[in-house]
Amino acid sequence: MKSQQTQNTDNRVIAPGATIGVLGGGQLGRMMALAGRAMGYRFVTLDPTPDAPCSHIADRQIVAEYSDAQAARQLAELSDVITYEFENVSSEVAAMLMEQSYVPQGSELLHTTQHRLREKRAIEAAGVPVAPYAEIKTLSDLEHAIQRFGTPCVLKTAMGGYDGKGQFVIRQPEQAGQAFETLGSGKVELVLEQFIHFHKEISVIAARGTDGSIRTFPPAENIHVNNILHLSIVPARIPQEVAAEAQKLAEAIASSMNAVGLLAVEMFLTPENKLYVNELAPRPHNSGHYTQDACTVSQFEQHIRAVCGLPLPKPTLLTPVVMVNVLGEHMQPLLNWFTNGGERELPEGLRVNLHLYGKEEAKTGRKMGHLNITCDDVETALQWVQQLGVWEA
């Protein structure tokens, strides 16, 4: 059997009342289940950590490793359709689930987006630009590529990196050896990217249905702190033509890759208004959380609709919004503000929507929740975020 494949979806409709199986029980699964529950679906989640955030909402959690074949079979038996909330599901498990259940997203998209080189080739095949890159197997490959791209440039592991992990920014050619060694001396596959001196980072979330219909959400302007998403600002403060172009590029990629469900597309925007795609994620994305309180349909509902074969409404932005992530270190000051009635002091027109993921331990850097701050203009919301003092570095 071919290990990466597309499921024959036959435009199948999974009607409300059915059970959706979610591989992974983190906050993305939790918010999927919250949206799906409102639509009348039932949920079962598989996650190795007991009491996972999604389990608070799902009917049931199977506590097992993702590689546990028996647990995966059990998930298949209990579910009418299966989706996932993270991309590092092994393609073998995804392929096995496809044999035993209905996985409309297939395993091919996972296989592609799990690996930076495969992902970049797929983006290029859709006619969409990526930062110039080179495959690196040896130190000599790296030295040659550094000569070609100049410094700074970024060495990345092809698989497994996230939130800036598995990366080395090479500032001088002399750092080649150190970078190569730090990222495993060629034991894992590597890719070198030219450094893009971007003006902004933006992302577009596309949803593609089993019938090939595609809808995109308005682009978010993303600000990272210590490589973790801090703020998403919508509407992004970019020219309208660039926003439209970004949506077009995301659509082209989702279509060319035959995606089903959500595909988050992260991009760099240069001062000359040129867009390069940096990364894809075949799932709901942190930069799409703003849709919960600011759009006519949330990314989570849209994902459920896509995998269940329901029509995809066109998302419309109802209000400007700033999404701010709540990490472990922000939890106590934020809760103090919230429980002490801080909302009574909010500026006119500003509304704070608190979303917490039900995680017990507030470790530093751990994503505990987010706020969607809706307002008449994003600058007022940004000022408020600063004034509150919770997010001071």
Ligand code: AMP
């Ligand atoms: P990634 O894990 O690829 O999303 O990278 C994490 C962050 O590193 C990005 O959000 C950028 O801020 C930065 N970065 C990654 N690749 C590049 C690049 N080729 N040029 C400039 N900055 C980059």
